[in-house]
Amino acid sequence: MPGVWSTNYWIILLIIFLRYAVLSLVAYLMYYVIFRNRWAFRKIQIRFPQGSDYRREFLYSVFTAFIFAGVGYSLFGTGLRNYTQLYLNVADYGWVYFGLSIPLMLIIHDTYFYWTHRAMHHPSVFRWFHKVHHLSTNPSPWASFAFHPLEAIVEAGIIVVIALIMPVHPLAIGLFLLIMMVYNVYGHLGYEVYPKGFSRSWLGRWINTSVNHNQHHQFFKGNYGLYFLWWDRWMGTLRSDYDRQFDDVKSRVAA
Ligand SMILES: [Zn+2]
Numbered sequence: 476m477p478g479v480w481s482t483n484y485w486i487i488l489l490i491i492f493l494r495y496a497v498l499s500l501v502a503y504l505m506y507y508v509i510f511r512n513r514w515a516f517r518k519i520q521i522r523f524p525q526g527s528d529y530r531r532e533f534l535y536s537v538f539t540a541f542i543f544a545g546v547g548y549s550l551f552g553t554g555l556r557n558y559t560q561l562y563l564n565v566a567d568y569g570w571v572y573f574g575l576s577i578p579l580m581l582i583i584h585d586t587y588f589y590w591t592h593r594a595m596h597h598p599s600v601f602r603w604f605h606k607v608h609h610l611s612t613n614p615s616p617w618a619s620f621a622f623h624p625l626e627a628i629v630e631a632g633i634i635v636v637i638a639l640i641m642p643v644h645p646l647a648i649g650l651f652l653l654i655m656m657v658y659n660v661y662g663h664l665g666y667e668v669y670p671k672g673f674s675r676s677w678l679g680r681w682i683n684t685s686v687n688h689n690q691h692h693q694f695f696k697g698n699y700g701l702y703f704l705w706w707d708r709w710m711g712t713l714r715s716d717y718d719r720q721f722d723d724v725k726s727r728v729a730a
């Protein structure tokens with residue numbers, strides 16, 4: 476069924492943009508509009524961003540969607556596809572591999588993200604690649620794709636890496652990118668949804684949280700991971716005040 480998986484730039488763009496816009500909008504309406512006052516005491520940083528922050532985050536994210544679609548189309552919609560390991564028939568590798576390929580992509584992406592992110596914090600390149608993302612010192616869900624175009628190209632590189640090194644089905648890529656988007660919006664939500672004590676639990680020690688990434692935006696230093704915390708723990712870049720702030724945010728009570 477080649478027709479089902481045929482690749483069109485505008486359709487890719489629409490999927491990427493709507494995935495970002497719908498998830499960010501739902502989070503924004505819930506936490507920044509409808510329950511803004513009721514839940515304000517739970518906000519990680521008590522103050523709210525300005526209207527100009529939301530607009531800047533949204534506009535850069537639109538640019539990012541164009542760039543992601545361009546990379547996706549170049550990779551899968553042109554002759555470059557022959558160099559990838561994209562496969563269209565699930566039976567070629569079976570459902571077990573299909574299922575495992577999604578967590579595998581998350582682990583590879585987390586590693587790719589941690590190291591490119593740390594590299595982009597190097598003073599020699601920071602302002603060219605990563606400064607735009609850090610204009611949001613108090614991020615909102617709209618910041619999830621707010622990258623300078625140069626950083627957007629780096630971020631899109633994960634799909635190139637994945638498609639070159641492992642067999643991937645288009646549906647698995649779609650599910651992986653959906654999880655990526657959900658986690659990305661959660662990381663910039665400004666609120667913590669994991670339960671009290673999670674950061675100190677046996678599982679939570681290894682899972683990234685919104686408090687963790689919020690600290691990265693507030694302080695710039697430390698907490699470079701995306702889905703997991705093992706690289707930050709192994710490399711000694713986890714902020715020492717992380718557990719304390721997590722406990723603080725989850726201990727607050729309504730006034
Ligand atoms: Zn950063």
Ligand SMILES: [Zn+2]
Binds near residue numbers: 608614663688
């Ligand atoms: Zn961020």
